[in-house]
Amino acid sequence: MEDASITRQATEEVRPPVTNIGALGWVRQNLFSNPFNSLLTLLVAYGLYRIVPAFIKWAFINAVWWSDSQACNQAGGACWSVVTRNLRFILFGFYPYDQQWRPVFSLGLLAAVVVYSSFRRNWHKRLFIVWAGGLALIGLIMHGGIFGLPSVETEKWSGISLTLLLSIFGVAAAYPFGVILALGRRSRLPAIKTLCVVYIELIRGVPLISMLFMASVMFPLFLPEGITVNKILRAQVAIIMFTAAYIAEVVRGGLQATPRGQYEAAESLGLNYYLKMRLIILPQALKTVIPPTVSILISAFKDTSLVVIIGLFDLLRTTHVTLSNPEWMGFSTEAYLFTASIYFVGCFVMSNFGRRLEKKLKT
Amino acid sequence: MFCHVKLRPPTRKEIKDLRGKEDHPREVAEKEKMTDQAPPTPDKVSTEPFIRIIELHKWFGEFHVLKGINLSVNKGERIVICGPSGSGKSTLIRCINRLEEHQRGRIIVDNIELTNDIKNIEKIRVEVGMVFQHFNLFPHLTILENLTLGPIWVRKLPRPEAEDLARYYLEKVHIAEQAKKYPGQLSGGQQQRVAIARSLCMKPKVMLFDEPTSSLDPEMVKEVLDVIIQLAKEGMTMLVVSHEMGFAKSVAHRVLFMDFGQVLEENTPQEFFSNPRHERSKLFLSQILR
Numbered sequence: 001m002e003d004a005s006i007t008r009q010a011t012e013e014v015r016p017p018v019t020n021i022g023a024l025g026w027v028r029q030n031l032f033s034n035p036f037n038s039l040l041t042l043l044v045a046y047g048l049y050r051i052v053p054a055f056i057k058w059a060f061i062n063a064v065w066w067s068d069s070q071a072c073n074q075a076g077g078a079c080w081s082v083v084t085r086n087l088r089f090i091l092f093g094f095y096p097y098d099q100q101w102r103p104v105f106s107l108g109l110l111a112a113v114v115v116y117s118s119f120r121r122n123w124h125k126r127l128f129i130v131w132a133g134g135l136a137l138i139g140l141i142m143h144g145g146i147f148g149l150p151s152v153e154t155e156k157w158s159g160i161s162l163t164l165l166l167s168i169f170g171v172a173a174a175y176p177f178g179v180i181l182a183l184g185r186r187s188r189l190p191a192i193k194t195l196c197v198v199y200i201e202l203i204r205g206v207p208l209i210s211m212l213f214m215a216s217v218m219f220p221l222f223l224p225e226g227i228t229v230n231k232i233l234r235a236q237v238a239i240i241m242f243t244a245a246y247i248a249e250v251v252r253g254g255l256q257a258t259p260r261g262q263y264e265a266a267e268s269l270g271l272n273y274y275l276k277m278r279l280i281i282l283p284q285a286l287k288t289v290i291p292p293t294v295s296i297l298i299s300a301f302k303d304t305s306l307v308v309i310i311g312l313f314d315l316l317r318t319t320h321v322t323l324s325n326p327e328w329m330g331f332s333t334e335a336y337l338f339t340a341s342i343y344f345v346g347c348f349v350m351s352n353f354g355r356r357l358e359k360k361l362k363t
Numbered sequence: 364m365f366c367h368v369k370l371r372p373p374t375r376k377e378i379k380d381l382r383g384k385e386d387h388p389r390e391v392a393e394k395e396k397m398t399d400q401a402p403p404t405p406d407k408v409s410t411e412p413f414i415r416i417i418e419l420h421k422w423f424g425e426f427h428v429l430k431g432i433n434l435s436v437n438k439g440e441r442i443v444i445c446g447p448s449g450s451g452k453s454t455l456i457r458c459i460n461r462l463e464e465h466q467r468g469r470i471i472v473d474n475i476e477l478t479n480d481i482k483n484i485e486k487i488r489v490e491v492g493m494v495f496q497h498f499n500l501f502p503h504l505t506i507l508e509n510l511t512l513g514p515i516w517v518r519k520l521p522r523p524e525a526e527d528l529a530r531y532y533l534e535k536v537h538i539a540e541q542a543k544k545y546p547g548q549l550s551g552g553q554q555q556r557v558a559i560a561r562s563l564c565m566k567p568k569v570m571l572f573d574e575p576t577s578s579l580d581p582e583m584v585k586e587v588l589d590v591i592i593q594l595a596k597e598g599m600t601m602l603v604v605s606h607e608m609g610f611a612k613s614v615a616h617r618v619l620f621m622d623f624g625q626v627l628e629e630n631t632p633q634e635f636f637s638n639p640r641h642e643r644s645k646l647f648l649s650q651i652l653r
Contacts, residue, residue: 264462265499269513269565270489272481279512283503361503 093158158313178247254285492562552583
């Protein structure tokens with residue numbers, strides 16, 4: 001009898017104490033909890049008061065959106081016309097004006113492939129086929145020469161389509177390559193291990209710019225005469241090789257963080273190396289390292305802007321070219337803000353996806 | 364340090380010879396005595412050795428962990444291994460499915476000799492189930508997926524069949540209602556029972572238990588031991604590293620006491636716990652039985 005009363009008492013519901021009630025309580029707890037925090041709150045509020053209204057006035061109220069450059073010079077605010085008037089050049093660069101539906105279509109295709117890959121139920125071997133097929137189709141459409149499409153030299157591929165192609169395919173190819181390198185580095189076979197260590201350390205020891213230089217200047221020297229490898233392809237390979245080395249090290253961290261017991265349990269079931277890695281170790285290791293992996297992918301995305309150094313016209317470069325037109329000189333703030341916001345959207349999408357994935361895989 | 368002795372697999376005759384050599388009178392007499400005592404239920408101890416360990420040596424770097432272990436385990440036989448920590452008992456049973464590599468001596472499981480040949484190792488691992496001190500369930504898979512993984516990928520069973528098998532064994536360890544949960548949502552005792560079921564799903568011929576109750580809260584020890592005892596009653600061959608005395612008494616045919624990498628005493632559980640022969644085992648028992 002007594003037992004029952006004890007249990008009843010223990011299970012009686014006790015609500016957590018309420019420490020703050022209403023908006024005032026929230027303000028008090030979060031903004032003015034002590035003198036130092038109160039001071040910080042006031043300082044930040046003052047800063048916002050000085051900056052935000054002025055920015056809104058400049059960017060929206062006094063801004064001109066669709067005018068020519070003359071009107072821009074007279075306006076008191078931002079001149080977004082530099083973007084709107086040159087939008088198609090900034091986005092597609094030297095791609096023939098009347099053919100620019102092709103990069104638009106390619107980007108749509110690229111987006112479709114990315115969205116397809118973001119669903120977990122599509123993570124099969126088929127994914128590799130989808131990516132390879134997507135790449136081939138995009139290449140065909142961009143390059144043309146068949147289906148009655150006029151051929152467009154790769155030198156003319158530029159702007160955002162170049163940036164996204166380089167970064168998305170760079171990242172998509174670097175990730176599996178990096179995982180393989182990480183596994184290789186942990187291999188028990190000395191030859192494979194040494195090869196991977198040398199590769200990773202060598203690549204991580206040089207800046208991306210020098211890799212791009214090598215790809216564009218030195219590499220052709222080693223090729224037999226008459227054989228050339230496309231410049232964009234060379235840059236793409238350099239980006240993939242570079243990113244893979246960094247991913248490999250992050251993934252290796254994940255492999256080492258996975259408890260030994262997991263390896264042993266997998267082995268004691270009789271799983272072979274491939275199944276052990278694929279079913280037990282990699283799913284856990286890759287999940288552990290989602291945050292640093294996303295960081296690497298984000299920086300790889302931004303690093304594609306370094307291809308200007310070998311004369312490719314990516315998004316940043318086409319913006320720069322627009323600004324070197326005497327008519328639009330001096331409006332660099334607006335133009336670069338626009339470019340930056342495109343990069344930001346890309347990075348934000350990636351980091352958001354990473355966060356969502358982490359939550360979904362949490363067990 | 365790498366003194367691998369390359370050995371060809373033994374022929375049937377050699378195995379027979381070895382068997383003949385080890386069955387000296389005292390052991391045979393003892394075996395008969397054990398069957399006389401008829402401890403736990405149906406005893407199907409055959410005289411056919413399932414595991415043979417011959418002059419086994421192992422070093423961790425310079426440290427000599429196992430110093431010439433000889434052991435043969437018959438089908439249906441249940442052996443409890445005890446001893447102080449660092450005595451090499453875990454290492455010994457981990458050698459049997461090659462989670463540890465031995466450097467000298469031979470291990471023959473189900474007529475297959477453990478060598479560096481990965482195919483042989485995998486074959487043996489399929490036949491040898493292992494339960495770990497820390498359960499080692501796969502945290503990213505549900506309980507059901509933990510159980511079906513081996514049957515599907517190693518035994519190549521179709522999924523529905525594997526799931527039926529998994530449900531059968533989950534029922535057996537009294538945990539069927541947790542099939543859809545993840546290991547992290549279960550208590551230690553439940554996790555360990557799942558781990559036992561996971562091994563059983565592979566239909567192993569022998570089970571190795573590496574301190575299966577050492578990391579459990581006292582309340583949960585019994586539920587796990589009950590499952591193992593149940594398994595023993597069904598005639599499973601097993602090697603258990605454990606200090607649970609009552610358990611050893613109720614299931615074991617033999618108790619091995621190990622220290623300093625050697626088997627110091629080999630005895631029936633009744634004899635071992637009431638009347639240990641070796642000085643070291645007396646000391647050990649006096650310490651755990653306070």
